[in-house]
Amino acid sequence: MSKIIYTKTDEAPALATRSFLPIVQAFVKSSGIEIETKDISLAARILAVFPDFLEEDQRVPDDLALLGELATKPEANIIKLPNISASIPQLKGAIKELQSKGFAVPDYPNEPENDTEKDIKSRYDKIKGSAVNPVLREGNSDRRAPKAVKNYAKKNPHSMGAWASDSKTHVATMQDHDFAHNEKSVTLPEATNVKIVHTDASGNTTTLKDSFPILKGEVIDATCMSKKALVSFLDEQVADANDKGILFSLHMKGTMMKVSDPIIFGHAVKAYFKDVFEKHGDVIDEIGVNVNSGLGNLLERINELPADKKAEIEADINATYQNGPAIAMVNSDKGITNLHVPSDVIIDASMPAMIRTSGRMWNAQGELQDTKAVIPDSSYAGVYAATIDFCKKNGAFDPTTMGTVPNVGLMAKKAEEYGSHDKTFEIASNGKVSVIDDAGNTLMEHTVETGDIWRMCQTKDAPIQDWVKLAVTRARASQTPAVFWLNENRAHDAELIKKVNTYLKDHDTEGLDLRILAPVEATIFTCERIKEGKDTISVTGNVLRDYLTDLFPILEVGTSAKMLSIVPLMNGGGLFETGAGGSAPKHVQQLLEENHLRWDSLGEFLALAVSLDHFAGVNDNPKAKILGDALDDATEKLLENKKGPSRKAGELDNRGSHFYLSLYWAQELANQDKDADLKAEFISIAEKLAASEEAILNELNSIQGAPSNIDGYYIPNEELASSVMRPSKTFNTILG
Ligand SMILES: NC(=O)C1=CN([C@@H]2O[C@H](COP(=O)(O)OP(=O)(O)OC[C@H]3O[C@@H](n4cnc5c(N)ncnc54)[C@H](OP(=O)(O)O)[C@@H]3O)[C@@H](O)[C@H]2O)C=CC1
Ligand SMILES: O=C(O)CCC(=O)C(=O)O
Numbered sequence: 001m002s003k004i005i006y007t008k009t010d011e012a013p014a015l016a017t018r019s020f021l022p023i024v025q026a027f028v029k030s031s032g033i034e035i036e037t038k039d040i041s042l043a044a045r046i047l048a049v050f051p052d053f054l055e056e057d058q059r060v061p062d063d064l065a066l067l068g069e070l071a072t073k074p075e076a077n078i079i080k081l082p083n084i085s086a087s088i089p090q091l092k093g094a095i096k097e098l099q100s101k102g103f104a105v106p107d108y109p110n111e112p113e114n115d116t117e118k119d120i121k122s123r124y125d126k127i128k129g130s131a132v133n134p135v136l137r138e139g140n141s142d143r144r145a146p147k148a149v150k151n152y153a154k155k156n157p158h159s160m161g162a163w164a165s166d167s168k169t170h171v172a173t174m175q176d177h178d179f180a181h182n183e184k185s186v187t188l189p190e191a192t193n194v195k196i197v198h199t200d201a202s203g204n205t206t207t208l209k210d211s212f213p214i215l216k217g218e219v220i221d222a223t224c225m226s227k228k229a230l231v232s233f234l235d236e237q238v239a240d241a242n243d244k245g246i247l248f249s250l251h252m253k254g255t256m257m258k259v260s261d262p263i264i265f266g267h268a269v270k271a272y273f274k275d276v277f278e279k280h281g282d283v284i285d286e287i288g289v290n291v292n293s294g295l296g297n298l299l300e301r302i303n304e305l306p307a308d309k310k311a312e313i314e315a316d317i318n319a320t321y322q323n324g325p326a327i328a329m330v331n332s333d334k335g336i337t338n339l340h341v342p343s344d345v346i347i348d349a350s351m352p353a354m355i356r357t358s359g360r361m362w363n364a365q366g367e368l369q370d371t372k373a374v375i376p377d378s379s380y381a382g383v384y385a386a387t388i389d390f391c392k393k394n395g396a397f398d399p400t401t402m403g404t405v406p407n408v409g410l411m412a413k414k415a416e417e418y419g420s421h422d423k424t425f426e427i428a429s430n431g432k433v434s435v436i437d438d439a440g441n442t443l444m445e446h447t448v449e450t451g452d453i454w455r456m457c458q459t460k461d462a463p464i465q466d467w468v469k470l471a472v473t474r475a476r477a478s479q480t481p482a483v484f485w486l487n488e489n490r491a492h493d494a495e496l497i498k499k500v501n502t503y504l505k506d507h508d509t510e511g512l513d514l515r516i517l518a519p520v521e522a523t524i525f526t527c528e529r530i531k532e533g534k535d536t537i538s539v540t541g542n543v544l545r546d547y548l549t550d551l552f553p554i555l556e557v558g559t560s561a562k563m564l565s566i567v568p569l570m571n572g573g574g575l576f577e578t579g580a581g582g583s584a585p586k587h588v589q590q591l592l593e594e595n596h597l598r599w600d601s602l603g604e605f606l607a608l609a610v611s612l613d614h615f616a617g618v619n620d621n622p623k624a625k626i627l628g629d630a631l632d633d634a635t636e637k638l639l640e641n642k643k644g645p646s647r648k649a650g651e652l653d654n655r656g657s658h659f660y661l662s663l664y665w666a667q668e669l670a671n672q673d674k675d676a677d678l679k680a681e682f683i684s685i686a687e688k689l690a691a692s693e694e695a696i697l698n699e700l701n702s703i704q705g706a707p708s709n710i711d712g713y714y715i716p717n718e719e720l721a722s723s724v725m726r727p728s729k730t731f732n733t734i735l736g
């Protein structure tokens with residue numbers, strides 16, 4: 001019999017798991033459903049790859065690798081919570097905490113000097129960035145707001161900042177010489193191997209990546225971003241933000257695009273602090289500042305300098321703030337800017353949050369201000385520009401009436417940009433980069449200059465076929481128009497359009513409204529429809545999947561945490577992601593400061609219900625189906641009765657919300673008549689929970705307002721964390 005695998009991750013979702021998982025285990029125990037946890041937290045992933053540095057009893061299995069294998073098997077049933085996709089500063093933080101707790105994992109070598117250090121760095125580089133999702137996502141994605149969630153949002157709209165037609169907020173993106181403009185793409189008629197070779201100006205060649213296989217029908221593309229063009233673009237944007245008196249902000253995905261985007265981020269830091277880097281460049285190099293890790297790294301490294309030198313650099317940094325444009329802040333109280341850490345501003349969440357806030361971001365005075373949103377590569381920037389223009393023209397969207405935009409996303413087998421990390425290079429010298437096949441044919445070639453970022457992406461044929469099928473299935477099931485967001489003028493998209501047109505013929509599309517529109521046109525079409533209350537499925541590649549499944553949910557229902565997020569695995573299993581958002585580091589801070597966790601586990605409730613349903617089918621276990629249906633009904637009741645977590649200490653939080661879910665889930669099970677044993681079991685549990693409501697809420701709310709201690713961030717003390725997350729003796733006793 002298969003099991004349900006529950007992932008243990010990081011930060012807010014992992015805290016929530018410590019409260020919710022014991023509830024789930026208590027509810028499914030009598031139905032023959034086994035739930036096993038697998039630890040894919042950042043800390044566990046580090047420990048798993050350094051057994052040779054650890055004591056025997058400190059070693060942990062590589063749960064991520066195990067799950068990656070499981071995801072390719074039909075029995076897979078995995079509930080995947082959001083995890084940290086670590087930037088270098090986060091990775092270093094986790095290493096430091098592990099070391100302080102007696103785990104002798106090595107330091108991260110910035111510049112490896114020998115083979116041992118090279119090996120260490122390469123092990124860490126596999127953990128860095130988005131290292132979990134691409135391994136588990138052996139299928140394409142199906143994300144949507146369930147009807148109950150959408151209806152709740154219509155009746156109880158979240159706040160939505162008004163848009164003024166004279167807002168100065170705008171998107172700035174490169175007009176040429178970026179990934180979008182330099183892209184070349186081919187579809188391979190037969191399987192082959194390719195290698196990536198750099199040839200310098202004197203004809204010397206360096207193999208950037210040795211021969212690797214390409215399958216028949218696979219789409220490959222290559223492109224590059226010119227460093228010179230990027231730097232001059234960034235310089236212009238800094239000056240323009242200053243002239244216009246608006247904030248300078250940078251939006252990218254330093255976590256998921258873990259090789260290219262930190263480099264671009266580094267150029268932005270240098271552009272904004274140009275005077276500092278020009279004046280102190282030599283010292284900055286000497287103390288080993290890694291500008292790609294942000295201003296935070298510079299501020300940390302200058303502590304090593306003599307006091308007067310440090311003060312001089314700090315004074316020049318402050319002068320830049322005075323003379324340059326105001327900069328968007330991540331935390332104005334603490335003086336953390338948009339350029340401090342590459343993982344603090346992640347485009348999928350940051351741009352929608354800005355659009356929801358009238359196109360404004362926080363300035364250093366803690367006030368909202370219009371902003372220039374710099375999105376260097378122009379491949380997808382137009383989607384945000386079009387959305388902003390739409391809001392300027394029509395005013396903000398109205399959550400009480402707007403339609404919904406479910407997404408069918410191509411992501412299996414590391415599709416497109418999000419699989420490009422092992423094929424992305426910062427170019428060492430002028431010359432060319434070529435992709436050469438087995439027979440010696442050059443498939444794609446680019447002229448490059450020192451510092452350019454060159455990358456290659458792969459998109460396999462089977463995932464494309466599966467994606468087209470999923471799109472047709474969703475369009476049919478929901479009777480909703482579906483738009484493929486593909487641009488015939490972009491090399492990669494042109495290849496995909498041919499395939500989409502071919503594979504659509506494999507399906508009955510009679511009566512369906514299926515279209516192919518370039519992203520900007522698709523945005524306008526979709527925005528016009530949602531304004532009129534109409535729904536439109538977006539069928540997109542991997543990056544737009546990521547962007548749109550935060551953009552529309554945040555506008556429609558206030559957060560992507562409330563999304564149903566399913567990955568039907570290509571080999572028959574199911575991966576059930578909990579919501580579409582991240583791990584909300586600031587929620588942990590609030591728990592530590594005032595013992596209140598405002599994380600909303602709604603996505604987890606939705607994911608568990610579909611996982612139980614899938615389990616019921618695969619294992620012929622009708623009880624699992626009853627449990628799943630009852631959970632869905634309980635979730636709906638939770639929404640109706642407004643028992644989601646509040647943002648304020650002293651009020652219902654994540655833990656209290658879990659109590660209500662348990663109460664409603666037990667009541668639904670007590671009220672059903674399909675299974676007498678479950679009914680009998682849950683009648684008494686429901687009665688006990690209802691009778692103890694006041695006592696339990698008291699126990700849950702009275703502890704709030706004071707700091708809590710879980711002794712750690714990346715690897716908290718298990719006992720402390722569990723007791724902080726399960727503070728109600730009455731509730732625990734009933735569950736027990
Ligand atoms: N699937 C995955 O594993 C993903 C992981 N990540 C990782 O998460 C971290 C943070 O990423 P970030 O881009 O800041 O995005 P988050 O989604 O974590 O945070 C953005 C904001 O969204 C709101 N929010 C998101 N989820 C919830 C929830 N369940 N309950 C209540 N509010 C929620 C919060 O806003 P507020 O409190 O103001 O309401 C939060 O501060 C990074 O380490 C990133 O790598 C990011 C995306 C997906
Ligand atoms: O893997 C990650 O880092 C982020 C994933 C994400 O944002 C998404 O899939 O929506």
Ligand SMILES: [Mg+2]
Nearest residue numbers: 348546550580
């Ligand atoms: Mg995302």
